[in-house]
Amino acid sequence: MFSRILRLICFSTVLIGFGYEAVAQDQALQDYIAQGLKNNQGIKQQGLLLERNMYALKEAKTFFLPEVNFSTSYLDSRGGRKISIPIGDLLNPVYSSLNALTNSTAFPQVENVNQTFNPRNYYDAKFRTSLPIYNAEITYNTKIRKEQINFQQAEVDVYKRELVKEIKLAYYACLQADEAIRILESAVSLARENVRFNQTLVKNDKAIRTVVSRSENELIGLQAKWEDAKNQAENANAYLNFLVNNSLDTKVNLQKRDQLIVEADSSAAGRREELLKLESLYKINNLSGQLAKAAAMPRLATFIDLGSQGEFVKFNGDTRYYLFGVTLDWRVFASNRTQYKAKQAQLESQATGEQISQVEQQLQLQAQTASNRLKSAVQIFQAARSQTALSQQYYQDQQKLYREGQLLYIELLDAQNRLIGDQLQQSISYLNVQTRSAELERAKASYVFSN
Known part of the structure; x- marks a missing residue:
C-alpha cells in the first residue's frame, strides 16, 4: 500500500528547475485555450x-461622398397679408378710350388685384445632391474613428490575455x-x-x-475529506467549462501529470495592451483638440437641386x-468657444x-513582483517535495515498528496524517507554481496568440 502512494507521488510530481519563468506545455490546456478564445461569450461581446x-469608421468615410435627399412640400392658404395691385385703375381708362376709338368692346374692363403673400x-x-468640397471636421472625425478601432482592438x-490566464488557472485548479x-x-x-x-x-x-475505534474514526474523517475534494473538483470543472462556453457538467479532459513537461519560458516580454490602449486614447x-480647432475653419460645399414646383398636380416644362449652388460656412465669432474646447x-x-x-511603472513593478513570486513558489515546491519524501520514509519506518508491536497506534496515526498533509501541501505548492507562472506570463504579455 505504501509503495502505491509512492508511485502516485512520483508520477504526479513534475520537476521544476530554478528560474523566473516556467510554462507547462500541455496539449489539453492549449486546446481549452483555443476553444475559449473562439467561444467565450466575453470575447464575442468585445468582438x-x-x-x-x-x-463607425465606414460611416465617417461616407461624409466625403455625395449625398442625395428627396424633399417635397405642399402649401395651401387663405387670408393673411396681401398686396394690392391697381391694374384696373391703370388700364381701364385706356381700355375705355380704345373701345371708343374702335367702336368695339375688344378691350374689357379688368379688376384690381389683391395678391396674398402665402x-x-x-x-x-426636389432631389438635392450635395458634396462637401472642404470640411476639416470630417477629416479629423475619420481619424478619430480609425484610432477608436485601435483602442477597441487593444x-x-x-x-x-486575461482569459488565457483565467483558463490556465482554472485548468491547474482542476489538476x-x-x-x-x-x-x-x-x-x-490505507486507512481501511x-x-x-x-x-x-x-x-x-x-x-x-x-x-479499532480510532482507526475507524480516522477512516470516516478521510472519507469526508475525499467527498469534499470531489465536490471541489466538480466546482473547478464547472468554472473551466464556463470559461470555454461548454455545458457546466461537461467532463474535463486532463492530461496525465506524468506527461507534462515544465521548461523555462524563453519568450520575450511583449508590449502590454493596456499601454496600447492609453496610447490610442492619447x-x-x-485629434479631438484638432477637431475643436477645425470648427473655426471654413466649410465649403456644393449642391444641385432637380425638382418641380407650381400649382398642385401640374408637372410640365414650366x-x-x-x-446649382456653392455654399461657404465660416464661423466668425463664437465667444472663444473653439479655444475653450481645444484647451480641454x-x-x-x-x-x-x-x-x-x-502605468508603465506599475506594469514593470507587476512583472518584477510576479517574477519574484514565481521564484518563491518554486523554492516552496522543492521544499514541500523534500518534506514529502521525508514524511514517506518516516511513515514507512513507523509502520514497520507498529507492525512489529514496538509503536503505539497514535504515533503511527500521527505519521500517517503528516504524510497525507505533506502530500496535499506538495500538490498545492505545485499548483501555486503553475499559478505564478501564468501570472508572470500575463505580466510579461508573452503568450503568443495563433493566427
Whole structure:
C-alpha cells in the first residue's frame, strides 16, 4: 500500500528547475485555450464592439461622398397679408378710350388685384445632391474613428490575455483537485487497511478495542475529506467549462501529470495592451483638440437641386427646374468657444500622458513582483517535495515498528496524517507554481496568440 502512494507521488510530481519563468506545455490546456478564445461569450461581446467601431469608421468615410435627399412640400392658404395691385385703375381708362376709338368692346374692363403673400395650392418637390468640397471636421472625425478601432482592438487583446490566464488557472485548479482526490483516495485505502489490521490485532488479543475505534474514526474523517475534494473538483470543472462556453457538467479532459513537461519560458516580454490602449486614447485626445480647432475653419460645399414646383398636380416644362449652388460656412465669432474646447482636449492629452508614465511603472513593478513570486513558489515546491519524501520514509519506518508491536497506534496515526498533509501541501505548492507562472506570463504579455 505504501509503495502505491509512492508511485502516485512520483508520477504526479513534475520537476521544476530554478528560474523566473516556467510554462507547462500541455496539449489539453492549449486546446481549452483555443476553444475559449473562439467561444467565450466575453470575447464575442468585445468582438462585436470592435465590429461596431469598424462600421463607425465606414460611416465617417461616407461624409466625403455625395449625398442625395428627396424633399417635397405642399402649401395651401387663405387670408393673411396681401398686396394690392391697381391694374384696373391703370388700364381701364385706356381700355375705355380704345373701345371708343374702335367702336368695339375688344378691350374689357379688368379688376384690381389683391395678391396674398402665402401660396395657394402650391407644391415643391426636389432631389438635392450635395458634396462637401472642404470640411476639416470630417477629416479629423475619420481619424478619430480609425484610432477608436485601435483602442477597441487593444481592449479585445487585453480581454484575451486575461482569459488565457483565467483558463490556465482554472485548468491547474482542476489538476490540483484531481490530484487531491487521488491522494485522499489512496489515504482512504490505507486507512481501511489499518482498520483491517487493527481488527486482526484485537481479534488476536494483541490490541485493545480503542485502536479499532480510532482507526475507524480516522477512516470516516478521510472519507469526508475525499467527498469534499470531489465536490471541489466538480466546482473547478464547472468554472473551466464556463470559461470555454461548454455545458457546466461537461467532463474535463486532463492530461496525465506524468506527461507534462515544465521548461523555462524563453519568450520575450511583449508590449502590454493596456499601454496600447492609453496610447490610442492619447492620440484620440490630440485629434479631438484638432477637431475643436477645425470648427473655426471654413466649410465649403456644393449642391444641385432637380425638382418641380407650381400649382398642385401640374408637372410640365414650366414647372421643372434645376438649381446649382456653392455654399461657404465660416464661423466668425463664437465667444472663444473653439479655444475653450481645444484647451480641454489638450489638458486631457496631458493627463493621459501622465497616466501612461504611471502605468508603465506599475506594469514593470507587476512583472518584477510576479517574477519574484514565481521564484518563491518554486523554492516552496522543492521544499514541500523534500518534506514529502521525508514524511514517506518516516511513515514507512513507523509502520514497520507498529507492525512489529514496538509503536503505539497514535504515533503511527500521527505519521500517517503528516504524510497525507505533506502530500496535499506538495500538490498545492505545485499548483501555486503553475499559478505564478501564468501570472508572470500575463505580466510579461508573452503568450503568443495563433493566427
